[in-house]
Amino acid sequence: MGKLHGKVAIVTGASSGIGAGIARELASEGANVVLTARRLDLLKELENEIHEQGKGKALAIEADLANRADVEELANKAKNTFGDVDIFVNNAGQMLTGTVRSGEVEEWERMIDVNIKGVLYGIHSVLPSMLERSTGHIINIASVSGFEVTKTSTVYSATKFAVRAISMGLEKELARTGVRVTNISPGMVATRLSNSAGTDRKKLEVQDIAKAVVYAVTQPDYVNVNEITIRPV
Template sequence: MKYNLKNRTVIITGASSGIGRHMVREVSKRGANTIILARSTDKLARLKSEIEMQYDVNVEPFTLDLGDLHGVKETFEQINLNWPTIHVLINNAGFGIFDYFEQAKLEDMKRMFEVNVLGMMALTRMILPKMLQQGEGHIINIASIAGKLATPKSSVYSSTKSAVLGFSNGLRMELAGKGVKVTTVNPGPVKTNFFQMADPEGNYQANVARWMIEPEYVARKVVEAIGKNRREINLPFFMGAGARLYQVFPTLVEKALGRWINKK
């Protein structure tokens, strides 16, 4: 049974492109009003115009860099003041840079944790009291299969996504019985501009092209999970199965898949 999103309010971060952009479309089709956040003012403005021309919904854009905790606080104070009810928060914003650890830059490491982890936690902290007061809400955190199965050149990025998973699991237990659901979504490689920064040479994309999934598919699966008690969604299924196998037999999986996971 679909959760009724008509006239509900959904916050989506990283909304200007990729999975985030498609999620805005998916919830708008279902009648939800959205608060969209990203760093690109122009892209947000275009998305607002496109969505409001096609659907009878309201879209409110906010330009925000999640790595700026002061900006997160100011923005969400404004959101809390102007929107009495927030039904869904989708923490989608994030980025990665693939480097062997001995070559990784400290500023890149810091930036990934600031955006992927601390920024996500900060805005969740700003919205959570409202959801608890309402007695309902759904927090959906977009993590990654990489958070379960780290590979060479993604040790730092995988660490940030492992942190998202750990945070989500602990928060879910804290909120049990309080009406607020917590779901994590773990996609494998997705055909988005994520890899323009993560893999500028294109080697990884070329090697895993056959397994890459479409952002529309991920967005649809995320939106279909709204309102449901889904602990976790792994996309595609076989990568989720591989991650579970790795948790049970890590040495075996590293040996068996060593050649494949070194394709970055």
């Protein structure tokens, strides 16, 4: 029996990359995982893979995290299928060029809508129930770009600074409520999203981030791991 047997988790951006890795790791520990993204075909493949694994169950739901109604419906379907949500992983994100000088307003808006508003919508969809039950865990996947800004990451970094600020403020808001908050800031991870990005270090593996999530959510109830930063050596 896994460490998360019977727990219910929602993972956003679960169709590939970090999100898919997190979903696999949670399911391997016995969690029932709701997978969401905009690519239902990829979600269904992962759903089948998790079912074949024979540990946790999975449910694929297509949703746009920038759409509040989609996120609310996602949370309702998760509860109706598996029960109260114990873990919400805000992983979905857009990493576009987004320099201010470029004037690519549509790119800025997409990053702000998904990376900031999507995170807030996700939290809002499950937090009231978590507070009522005095238990639950919010995991926000930020980035080392939330600490550092390059000349091509201005807007993206701004959104990830915002995710860190949300995590820090929410942890203070929820002190002594029983609901925990963890912010995870990965460095460069080997995914489709980062394939075009150059680095002079070996990229992290998806499993490195997934294992950090499991570490945070399997601590004793009185332990709140607030911040994890993961960088390649």
